[in-house]
Amino acid sequence: MFDIEKLKFDEKGLIPCVVVDSITKKVLTVAYMNKESLKITMERGLTCFYSRSRNELWLKGETSGNYQHVVSITADCDMDALTVVVEKDGPACHTGTDSCFNTPVYQSEALSEFSLEGLYNLLVGRKQDKPEGSYTTYLFEKGIDKILKKVGEECTEVIIGGKAGDKAETVYEIADLAYHVMVLMVEMGISVEDIHRELASRHIIDHKVKQEKMQ
Numbered sequence: 001m002f003d004i005e006k007l008k009f010d011e012k013g014l015i016p017c018v019v020v021d022s023i024t025k026k027v028l029t030v031a032y033m034n035k036e037s038l039k040i041t042m043e044r045g046l047t048c049f050y051s052r053s054r055n056e057l058w059l060k061g062e063t064s065g066n067y068q069h070v071v072s073i074t075a076d077c078d079m080d081a082l083t084v085v086v087e088k089d090g091p092a093c094h095t096g097t098d099s100c101f102n103t104p105v106y107q108s109e110a111l112s113e114f115s116l117e118g119l120y121n122l123l124v125g126r127k128q129d130k131p132e133g134s135y136t137t138y139l140f141e142k143g144i145d146k147i148l149k150k151v152g153e154e155c156t157e158v159i160i161g162g163k164a165g166d167k168a169e170t171v172y173e174i175a176d177l178a179y180h181v182m183v184l185m186v187e188m189g190i191s192v193e194d195i196h197r198e199l200a201s202r203h204i205i206d207h208k209v210k211q212e213k214m215q
Contacts, residue, residue, distance in 0.1 A: 004038055008080040014050060017082045019092065021099075022071045023196045024117050028092035029100040033082070045070050047086060066090030116182070116192055123186045139183050147187055150180045 009015050014032040021028055031049040033041065037057050040048040047060045047068040061067030068086040075082055093100040126136040139147050154177035161170035185191070 017084050019084045022085045022087050023193050026099055027101055120192050147184050154180050
């Protein structure tokens, strides 16, 4: 067990904590802990912070139900700040949004970051706004049968590329398949987080099976 006495709390006995979503890797919030709240967090596996405005401990989700289950806690090189990776039960922000960080201040056009979550959100926007001339709009307007047909076609293309041993073509077709699968996800209301949780649960099961075989 890590000795929290090694951490450097400030003159008020607090240490800043950057809370990160384990699935999206997005920063959810920045909060503070003291020794007591950190101990509670480690004992219960749920984030417990110290409220500087109310001068009291608060277990995240105790009133809202939006608990944050702790995956890991890591200290920085100076031991005076923490990163807390969590799986959340609901919005992290008191305003009802997933993250407290929602106001863009600056974004480089040249260094725009791609993510599956970003693509998913773009597709959600396409379904809601249905911009004219968009291929994605076309798929949503045609409905589930058309989307499923395209998923099937792209699966076939991946198989053909893989069987031929053509790496570049297979990468291209997998990207096409991923796009159409995500259109299907949006159509059915399946989130990236839903898929991540399912895969994570299988990883745990697989790990247990391996352990049993070794015994």
